[in-house]
Amino acid sequence: MYTEPEIIVGLDLGTSKISVVVAERDSRFQDAQIIGVGYAPSLGIRKGLIVNLEQAVQAVRMAVQDAEKMVGFEIDEATVAFSGIDATSVTSRGMVSLGRVPRQVGVQDIERVIEAAQSELAVPSNRVTLHTIPVKYSLDGNSGIDDPLGMTGIRLEIELQSVIVPTSVLQNIINCVESAGITVNGLVIKSLASALGSLTDEETRTGAVSLCIGGGTTGVALFADGRPVRLAVIPIGGDHITNDLAYVLKIPISKAEMIKQQISLLSDENEDAIEVETRGRTKVLNVPDAIDVILCRLEELFTEHVSKSLADQSVHMFPAGIVLSGGVAKTGGIEIFTTEVLNLPVRIAEPLDSFQMPPGRNDCEYTTSSGIIRYIINKERNPYRYIEAPIEVLRSGGVSAYVAAQRGGHQRNTKSANGEGFRHFLEMVKKSMKELF
Ligand SMILES: Nc1ncnc2c1ncn2[C@@H]1O[C@H](COP(=O)(O)OP(=O)(O)OP(=O)(O)O)[C@@H](O)[C@H]1O
Ligand SMILES: [Mg+2]
Known part of the structure; x- marks a missing residue:
């Protein structure tokens, strides 16, 4: 039919x-x-x-x-x-008893344990929990249970990630x-x-960091064992790079955007100088200076903000490395610079x-x-x-x-x-x- x-x-x-x-x-x-x-x-x-x-x-x-x-x-x-x-991403934990004798975990038990972990959070009245994400279950102390439904035990525990907005x-x-x-x-x-x-499924299972660097923000998602263990959004993106270029090189924003998209962070992929028409005049810009401006902002993003998101997690949790997306990921040579700064493999x-x-x-x-x-x-x-x-x-x-x-x-x-x-x-x-x- x-x-x-x-x-x-x-x-x-x-x-x-x-x-x-x-x-x-x-x-x-x-x-x-x-x-x-x-x-x-x-x-x-x-x-x-x-x-x-x-x-x-x-x-x-x-x-x-x-x-x-x-x-x-x-x-x-x-x-x-x-x-x-x-948005804030908060971890909470919950535990429920399944009774004195071991029995199978049912849907109601999963709901009860989620509810127990959720009730640990005090959400202010002007905020709401948008996402509730079970990260880890354990049964009778055995952690790393992917889905406890139908498994037998007497004590069910959960670690929950809540995104509060x-x-x-x-x-x-x-x-x-x-x-x-x-x-x-x-x-x-x-x-x-x-x-x-x-x-990819393999990356989420192995452990990977997704970094989506857009125009105004950078989305961070840390995945391990197939689940997001932390989600964050950093208020820095490609527009900050454009503004920095415009300010330092004293050129209009539209020209700064054009130059940003044209140059690579790998100096041997560029000419040494670029000519820019501004207000009827031709200005010659030194490309290494422009690269320094871009690197400076990216370094701030990675070392001060992304590293902070990783701080309480061991980098060994993410052997699949960093997966870069968003418009800024098109910057020539960004994967090499990111690898150097964050010391993890990187792919676009x-x-x-x-x-x-x-x-x-x-x-x-x-x-x-x-x-x-x-x-x-x-x-x-x-x-x-x-x-x-x-x-x-x-x-x-x-x-x-x-x-x-x-x-x-x-x-x-x-x-x-x-x-x-x-x-x-x-x-x-x-x-x-x-x-x-
Ligand atoms: N070739 C390029 N080189 C460097 N940066 C680029 C390139 N192409 C686009 N960008 C930058 O990517 C950014 C836009 O990316 P994207 O479309 O992912 O953002 P968005 O999703 O609209 O913003 P956000 O996710 O932050 O709200 C802009 O800052 C733009 O300048
Ligand atoms: Mg975006």
Whole structure:
């Protein structure tokens, strides 16, 4: 029997560009096939945050229209990736007893242990837990259990990674995308989406670091044993390099951007000098000076910020090394410099699904948008791997606000209110999963 293919859409709300990836799948082929990629330059977004709503809405409309032209039908909903510089990634632990005699772990036990770890977190009332990610389970003290369902024991423990984001940031994003006529059906932080779009299964299992260096932000995702052990977003990206070049070399931003994209960090790949036309005059720039400016900013990013994210993890946890993506990964020679500074092997990633994407829209700048499709599919296949707050919770301003609104009561901000809220949260996650299958 023929069934209409299902359409899945990912929208990446970047600082430099907005991209929209459209995929389809039918009931027989559970894997999605990308059928179009829309693009528009970003407006009204700085360091991943919306600073001018009207302009941002306009840019989203243009990117969506571009994708619609490519696929030939209207797009009405999407899962949105955002940069989230104020997001924090917090680890918590939980433990539940399965009884005095050993028995098999059931779905309810997994929910109970997630809930126990989640209730350890005190989430401020102006923030919400967007992602809840089980990192490690252990059963009767045996760690490294990938999936405890059906296994036998008496004590189940979990280590949980929670990504907590200011509610207002998410509400502004939802408001922006929905004002452009697209219903938001999910949200994902860019560091997770770009990692899923660029890391191979082998790299995630062996241990790897995904670094997505975009225009205004750098997404960091540390993966070990197939799971993200830490997600972070650093408020530094390629635009900072352009601004530094413009300031130091005393040239306009547009010229600085052009030069940045032209030169390689490997001095033997460049001429010694470049001529630039500014204000009707020809200026000769010394290329090694420009390289120094770029290296200085990249060094700051790697040594002060990325190293900090790695600090409490041993580099030996990531033998597969660093996987670079985002527009800045196109900088000539960046992999050699990154290897020198961070002392790990480095590769430049194109999206894992690049062969399904149109030429010119399938390079390292598109790992986040294509990664959203992989995130959606991963979430459906493994409901307890990436637990995302239901969109109605995010729209209403967080779990406690949602629970209070449901009861017509007042919002409370205590640990127990969070625990109580989380039970409702799980109920809603389960309900939305039942609707999915
Ligand atoms: N060839 C190149 N060499 C160096 N930098 C480049 C090159 N091409 C693009 N960039 C830089 O990449 C950045 C844009 O990357 P990308 O499209 O990944 O950002 P974004 O996703 O819009 O932003 P963010 O993820 O930070 O919100 C810009 O700063 C741009 O100057
Ligand atoms: Mg980006």
